[in-house]
Amino acid sequence: MVQHKIIDDIFKEATNLQNLKSKYLLPIEGMCLNKKTNVLHIFFPQKISLFEYLHESGVTMSAEDKRTIAT
Numbered sequence: 001m002v003q004h005k006i007i008d009d010i011f012k013e014a015t016n017l018q019n020l021k022s023k024y025l026l027p028i029e030g031m032c033l034n035k036k037t038n039v040l041h042i043f044f045p046q047k048i049s050l051f052e053y054l055h056e057s058g059v060t061m062s063a064e065d066k067r068t069i070a071t
Contacts, residue, residue: 007033007040010040010042011031014028014031014042027044027045028042028043028044029043029044029045030042030043031043050069054069
């Protein structure tokens with residue numbers, strides 16, 4: 001059973017991460033708490049492999065982004 005304090009902490013952490021606005025963090029698209037089962041669902045964009053992102057997504061990257069990935 002999920003305690004309400006834990007749920008509050010998750011919401012606070014999600015807000016903190018959203019406020020960072022880092023391009024390296026997956027944004028939270030939504031959250032839904034099922035009160036009957038006490039299950040918290042957190043929705044993120046779908047992750048893809050680094051290979052797909054670099055070679056198949058059509059994304060152009062700056063030299064700085066490439067350096068960040070390489071290190």
